[in-house]
Amino acid sequence: xxDSFKTLFWQDNKLVMLDQRILPYEEKYxxxxxxxxxxxxxxxxxxxxxxxxxxAAAFGVVLAAMEANGNTAKLMASCDILAxxxxxxxxxxxxxxxxxxxxxxxxxDASMLRAEAQRILDEDIAACRKMGSYGAEYIPDNSTVxxxxxxxxxxxxxxxxxxxxxxxxxxxxKNIRVLADETRPRLQGGKLTAWELQKDGIDVTVISDNAAxxxxxxxxxxxxxxxxxxxxxxxxxxNKIGTYSVALAAKAANVPFYVAAPVSTxxxxxxxxDDIPIEEREAExxxxxxxxxxxxxxxxxxxxxxxxxxxxxxxxxxxxxxxxKDNIAKALKEALVRDL
Amino acid sequence: xxDSFKTLFWQDNKLVMLDQRILPYEEKYxxxxxxxxxxxxxxxxxxxxxxxxxxAAAFGVVLAAMEANGNTAKLMASCDILAxxxxxxxxxxxxxxxxxxxxxxxxxDASMLRAEAQRILDEDIAACRKMGSYGAEYIPDNSTVxxxxxxxxxxxxxxxxxxxxxxxxxxxxKNIRVLADETRPRLQGGKLTAWELQKDGIDVTVISDNAAxxxxxxxxxxxxxxxxxxxxxxxxxxNKIGTYSVALAAKAANVPFYVAAPVSTxxxxxxxxDDIPIEEREAExxxxxxxxxxxxxxxxxxxxxxxxxxxxxxxxxxxxxxxxKDNIAKALKEALVRDL
Numbered sequence: 001x002x003d004s005f006k007t008l009f010w011q012d013n014k015l016v017m018l019d020q021r022i023l024p025y026e027e028k029y030x031x032x033x034x035x036x037x038x039x040x041x042x043x044x045x046x047x048x049x050x051x052x053x054x055x056a057a058a059f060g061v062v063l064a065a066m067e068a069n070g071n072t073a074k075l076m077a078s079c080d081i082l083a084x085x086x087x088x089x090x091x092x093x094x095x096x097x098x099x100x101x102x103x104x105x106x107x108x109d110a111s112m113l114r115a116e117a118q119r120i121l122d123e124d125i126a127a128c129r130k131m132g133s134y135g136a137e138y139i140p141d142n143s144t145v146x147x148x149x150x151x152x153x154x155x156x157x158x159x160x161x162x163x164x165x166x167x168x169x170x171x172x173x174k175n176i177r178v179l180a181d182e183t184r185p186r187l188q189g190g191k192l193t194a195w196e197l198q199k200d201g202i203d204v205t206v207i208s209d210n211a212a213x214x215x216x217x218x219x220x221x222x223x224x225x226x227x228x229x230x231x232x233x234x235x236x237x238x239n240k241i242g243t244y245s246v247a248l249a250a251k252a253a254n255v256p257f258y259v260a261a262p263v264s265t266x267x268x269x270x271x272x273x274d275d276i277p278i279e280e281r282e283a284e285x286x287x288x289x290x291x292x293x294x295x296x297x298x299x300x301x302x303x304x305x306x307x308x309x310x311x312x313x314x315x316x317x318x319x320x321x322x323x324x325k326d327n328i329a330k331a332l333k334e335a336l337v338r339d340l
Numbered sequence: 341x342x343d344s345f346k347t348l349f350w351q352d353n354k355l356v357m358l359d360q361r362i363l364p365y366e367e368k369y370x371x372x373x374x375x376x377x378x379x380x381x382x383x384x385x386x387x388x389x390x391x392x393x394x395x396a397a398a399f400g401v402v403l404a405a406m407e408a409n410g411n412t413a414k415l416m417a418s419c420d421i422l423a424x425x426x427x428x429x430x431x432x433x434x435x436x437x438x439x440x441x442x443x444x445x446x447x448x449d450a451s452m453l454r455a456e457a458q459r460i461l462d463e464d465i466a467a468c469r470k471m472g473s474y475g476a477e478y479i480p481d482n483s484t485v486x487x488x489x490x491x492x493x494x495x496x497x498x499x500x501x502x503x504x505x506x507x508x509x510x511x512x513x514k515n516i517r518v519l520a521d522e523t524r525p526r527l528q529g530g531k532l533t534a535w536e537l538q539k540d541g542i543d544v545t546v547i548s549d550n551a552a553x554x555x556x557x558x559x560x561x562x563x564x565x566x567x568x569x570x571x572x573x574x575x576x577x578x579n580k581i582g583t584y585s586v587a588l589a590a591k592a593a594n595v596p597f598y599v600a601a602p603v604s605t606x607x608x609x610x611x612x613x614d615d616i617p618i619e620e621r622e623a624e625x626x627x628x629x630x631x632x633x634x635x636x637x638x639x640x641x642x643x644x645x646x647x648x649x650x651x652x653x654x655x656x657x658x659x660x661x662x663x664x665k666d667n668i669a670k671a672l673k674e675a676l677v678r679d680l
Contacts, residue, residue, distance in 0.1 A: 024635070024636035179642075182524070182626065182635075183550070184522070184524055184548040184549060184550055185548045185550075187634060190634060190635045190639075191634065191635065191636070194635055194636050194639045195636045198636055198638070198639060204639060204640075205639070205640045205642055206626060206627075206635055206639055206641050207626070207641070207643075208524040208525045208549075208581065208582075208626055208643070209524060209548075209549050209550050209582070210523070210524055210525075210580075210581040210582025210585065210647075211581055211582075211642060211643070211644055211647075212585070213582075213584045213588065213647065214581060214584055214644060214647035214648070215642070215644075217647070217648070240550075241548065241550040241551055241554060242548075242550025242551075242553075244554055244557065244589075245552070245553040245585045245588070245589060248553065248585070248588045248589060248592055249584075249585060249588060252588055286522065286530075286546060286548055287546075289629045289630070289632070289634065290629075290634060292629070292630055292632055294530060294531065294629065294630060295364070295522075295530045295531065295534055295546055296364035296531070296534050296535045296538055298538070299534045299538060299544060299545070299546055300544075301545065301546050301547070302519075302545055302547050302551060302555070303547070303551070304551055304554060304555075307551075307553065307554035307557070308554070308557070
């Protein structure tokens with residue numbers, strides 16, 4: 001499959017990223033030269049998707065190191081600013097903590113840190129391809145699969161998590177049709193998932209979020225695959241708001257509900273989904289669409305950005321180290337908790 | 341409560357209706373003088389909501405009678421055009437069939453038919469107030485209630501079905517807070533429910549459809565009340581797309597799920613929800629919002645307008661003749677099937 005776009009990459013000592021806020025209307029790359037700009041890009045969702053946020057933050061640390069010029073205290077302060085950009089996706093903290101560990105072990109040399117960030121980027125793509133090939137085995141040939149939000153190449157350094165599974169299924173010669181929930185309020189499904197699958201020639205149809213449950217009930221969906229922003233130690237899955245509804249409908253219709261995520265998304269320090277902080281975003285995401293007001297003036301809004309799907313509704317989790325299923329909590333513990 | 345607007349009314353031998361397509365931005369009344377204009381108004385959703393469509397169609401028959409000028413065959417043909425305007429809401433067919441019965445029994449006199457249509461309108465408001473008072477008893481004081489789409493004064497001749505229950509609870513002195521699902525694709529919750537509750541000073545907060553399940557899971561919703569476009573003999577409830585998701589989430593969170601609808605919504609000739617024809621509407625409702633394109637060009641869309649909530653997920657149905665609960669299918673049969 002052609003590399004039809006790049007989510008983010010390092011060039012001429014700067015971080016370049018596709019501005020996802022204006023997709024699918026415009027394909028424009030932004031060049032960021034400070035850690036503050038990277039933090040703002042994460043906050044304002046120029047870049048989004050848990051793995052992509054992690055990679056962006058790692059390069060943010062590289063830019064911070066260039067700015068700090070050997071001042072480790074200053075560098076560490078910049079790390080904390082980056083970590084505070086968004087609260088839910090654990091990959092952000094994972095990447096920052098990893099870069100901090102490297103700084104503590106090997107110092108604040110920017111070019112060494114750049115190599116480390118690049119390694120995180122390359123490993124993210126490799127992880128996506130790996131979980132894609134594991135997951136693709138669970139996708140039947142000639143099937144209709146449903147996804148929520150965008151867990152695609154745009155949400156990672158490339159290939160994607162949930163959409164990576166679909167790409168791997170297609171690469172393996174399977175014939176699939178993707179239903180993309182539009183994913184209000186920000187419409188990442190309708191805008192980003194539709195855009196990137198169209199771009200790669202994968203059959204995609206957009207539905208309003210409200211239609212997903214009914215199509216499953218009518219037997220028109222063979223499998224659901226979504227990404228995740230954080231997976232708790234008990235297997236609860238935090239993901240884009242609305243994922244929990246999809247999981248309930250899948251359970252009711254006996255449709256398998258899969259989650260595709262790198263191991264860096266699994267937070268073994270977080271006992272359950274209810275321990276994950278849920279970001280509430282600004283009302284304007286609901287009151288306006290593309291800058292046009294849709295609700296009556298002055299009406300209050302609640303806008304939680306994520307929800308929690310209990311582990312009991314999850315059929316399996318695809319990761320780069322294998323597939324967790326059956327007793328997911330136990331399997332995660334066995335694989336990820338090292339004996340001390 | 342003040343009569344802050346009117347959904348539709350008869351004036352100077354014409355049918356006047358609030359143009360719901362441009363709410364909440366503009367409050368404009370359209371004056372219709374032919375049956376064809378009424379059929380188009382139903383089709384294009386100038387007026388929507390199962391009971392309001394029924395009342396509009398009855399007045400459409402009056403206009404048809406004025407046009408037919410005693411030609412009963414011509415009048416009956418106009419009735420069929422009106423009945424074909426939309427396929428799912430049974431109140432439309434109920435009203436047309438009722439008017440046809442009256443024509444067959446008493447002739448095609450327009451002023452007699454006008455009195456009959458007015459009686460349907462008045463009885464619709466009376467039915468809403470009656471089911472509202474029955475339903476209000478199930479709404480706890482100091483509670484948060486959730487609704488989907490608009491089953492309000494705007495969806496009826498006045499007062500509303502689900503929102504009528506809320507109005508009756510408020511009128512009975514109860515303190516309630518309404519969460520309104522925005523209800524994609526046409527946003528009737530965000531636009532119409534928010535508008536009419538704001539207008540009546542009832543506390544309303546809009547959420548994206550995706551947020552409903554999570555708020556229920558977090559214990560932040562005490563009851564759900566929705567309307568219906570058709571209720572099958574077995575108690576399955578057909579309503580705006582997304583209602584089934586809300587019902588699944590309510591069940592999972594042990595939140596009561598109530599349906600408020602006049603008896604004319606119950607179709608005892610329809611054995612189950614799966615026998616109800618589901619209207620698929622044009623793609624543009626999903627691809628565009630307020631005329632602005634939001635999806636990538638050329639991406640296919642599926643747009644079913646309604647879904648079916650199985651009776652097993654319904655706690656009770658509020659009607660003007662009482663509350664159906666426990667074994668709903670049995671209760672409906674006992675109340676509504678006359679021995680021959």
